[in-house]
Amino acid sequence: MSMAKLKVAQLQTKVYAEKKQTIEMLSSYLETLSPENVDLITLPEMFACPYQTSNFPIYAEREGDGLWQTCSELAKQHRVYLSAGSMPEVDEAGKVFNTAYVFDREGKQIAKHRKAHLFDINIQDGQHFKESDTLASGNHVTVFDTEFCKMGICICYDFRFPEIARLMVTKGAKIILVPAAFNMTTGPAHWELMFRSRAVDNQAYTLGTAPARDSSSEYISWGHSIAVGPWGNVIGELEEGEGYMIHELDLDVVDQVRAQLPLLHHRRTDMYVLEEVRK
Numbered sequence: 001m002s003m004a005k006l007k008v009a010q011l012q013t014k015v016y017a018e019k020k021q022t023i024e025m026l027s028s029y030l031e032t033l034s035p036e037n038v039d040l041i042t043l044p045e046m047f048a049c050p051y052q053t054s055n056f057p058i059y060a061e062r063e064g065d066g067l068w069q070t071c072s073e074l075a076k077q078h079r080v081y082l083s084a085g086s087m088p089e090v091d092e093a094g095k096v097f098n099t100a101y102v103f104d105r106e107g108k109q110i111a112k113h114r115k116a117h118l119f120d121i122n123i124q125d126g127q128h129f130k131e132s133d134t135l136a137s138g139n140h141v142t143v144f145d146t147e148f149c150k151m152g153i154c155i156c157y158d159f160r161f162p163e164i165a166r167l168m169v170t171k172g173a174k175i176i177l178v179p180a181a182f183n184m185t186t187g188p189a190h191w192e193l194m195f196r197s198r199a200v201d202n203q204a205y206t207l208g209t210a211p212a213r214d215s216s217s218e219y220i221s222w223g224h225s226i227a228v229g230p231w232g233n234v235i236g237e238l239e240e241g242e243g244y245m246i247h248e249l250d251l252d253v254v255d256q257v258r259a260q261l262p263l264l265h266h267r268r269t270d271m272y273v274l275e276e277v278r279k
């Protein structure tokens with residue numbers, strides 16, 4: 001039987017140029033959170049690599065290497081599920097990905113998602129960015145099992161594509177984790193709207209975890225880590241500074257919303273279909 005409630009801490013952390021500093025910060029946060037008995041901790045997109053395309057190959061590590069190892073050990077030490085945001089990953093062929101790992105309470109990797117939609121945008125008088133200058137894309141929708149429920153995970157720009165969230169939910173996800181880093185152009189316009197839209201359409205919890213804002217960095221994060229319930233209600237939202245928030249997510253609410261307003265059941269799959277193409 002799955003458990004109906006879980007306690008989640010979303011950490012809106014600073015991004016340091018030195019991995020050593022990031023690791024010290026993470027250890028200290030996990031110590032601080034220890035008395036809270038949280039079940040799941042979530043970190044931001046590229047939490048240990050200043051978000052610049054030129055940095056991704058420099059900071060990239062193989063799966064199982066230093067930062068991965070640290071995250072696995074921290075999860076095990078604190079007996080907590082850890083969504084280790086995302087980090088640049090290099091594969092055996094030298095391709096670099098924006099990759100999210102999730103560890104269970106034993107420190108075992110239970111999910112790996114490579115960002116599938118690369119953030120290549122060019123907004124007039126606003127944000128420009130081209131992840132594809134140095135990153136390759138992943139090809140999969142990612143869901144994983146926990147003792148609470150199935151969850152899905154995707155990374156930032158991935159979440160703009162409603163198909164991804166819908167596929168996670170048709171695969172059984174009740175909670176969607178999104179390590180992310182919106183910016184000062186798209187953040188105020190779309191961040192909250194996107195998390196609420198995906199939540200209300202899919203009747204799932206959506207959790208966006210972003211880095212704290214550093215106005216001196218090349219890419220300025222909007223911050224505003226957010227948690228939205230299956231009714232589309234904002235449960236909590238940070239501002240731009242460093243910090244964390246803790247929530248209890250009640251999975252019975254997902255079942256209640258889905259039973260009372262049976263959107264997923266009312267889909268006209270005889271009229272339209274959505275399916276993942278496995279490569």
Ligand SMILES: NC(=O)CCC(=O)C(=O)O
Pocket residue numbers: 045119155156157158160180181182183186187190
């Ligand atoms: N890191 C990202 O994918 C940023 C996405 C973003 O800011 C957006 O507006 O989408």
